[in-house]
Amino acid sequence: MPEPIVFEDTVSYLLAKVTTAYRNTIEQHMAKIDLHSGQVFVLIELWHQDGIKQIELAKLLNVKAPTVSNMLRGLEKINLIRTKKTTKDGRAMTVHLTEKGKKIRAEVEKRWIDVEAECIAPLSKSDRVVLFEVLKKLRGTYTGQNVIDED
């Protein structure tokens, strides 16, 4: 007879709970500069490489094409980005930061520092280091480049 699972004792359960709550934290902080969490992640990618195609953005963000489509509509509405048809490929659209989109980075960075502080506040230094490494591994699982290590 299988014992009932104590869901609360699984990493999956805790991870799901923490991550939901955590998304909220980002929303709260970014709302102060009239941004949503998803928009911030798009901007981060564009600050890295401006002018990339939507499909590339989707891969970097690890989301699907329709999600990118929606987000870009929102970002275009508040004048942070513009989309352009490419000449090489009649299907593709490239995404470009506006001046406003470039400038807002400083604001986002300020807020991000607050988010990070709030995030790691309850953790000891060693916990922080371990969490960072573990999250990198977990991220690998979901983005493909998985590395299994034993001990």
Place this chain on the structure above:
Amino acid sequence: MPEPIVFEDTVSYLLAKVTTAYRNTIEQHMAKIDLHSGQVFVLIELWHQDGIKQIELAKLLNVKAPTVSNMLRGLEKINLIRTKKTTKDGRAMTVHLTEKGKKIRAEVEKRWIDVEAECIAPLSKSDRVVLFEVLKKLRGTYTGQNVIDED
């Protein structure tokens, strides 16, 4: 002159990324038994204590009242729960598992084991232990009962 932040080097960034990916994993597994991730979390609370009020459910799930309202509508539609007006308080609604709602637990547990396995697969045993503890601390941050420890 402040240096630009490397967002990717923050715990917050990684946590947010893992969040999204992770929610997807739960969705995928639970879709096999025609459930959505949010519904599973509601059921878990009800398996603990059936017949509680919506407001209590909201507190346990750490979500707002409208979210509970929406989720319950979905769960009621697929006959996993029923809501009832309470006699004591004319405003309150209590939430009750149906027979189907009670029985589906076994199915969810099976799937949850898969989710957990997938979740912790890339982690060493020591990583798993540390992650579990760290997540518990982080969860405390967002649910109120915060414990700061130093080292």
Place this chain on the structure above:
DNA sequence: CATATTAACTTAGCGTGCTAACAATATTTA
């Protein structure tokens, strides 16, 4: 007792994710 406030819940509307289905363009293959 009457009024004001608080509490529980719903509805409307939005952002962020998804899938399914579609249009348009590029590429492969026959």
Place this chain on the structure above:
DNA sequence: TAAATATTGTTAGCACGCTAAGTTAATATG
């Protein structure tokens, strides 16, 4: 070259979070 297949992006519609605003019922205050 023509036809079949891939790719890029959009639209429609859903789940799951939120806030704001409204209803109804309970409680506090005058």
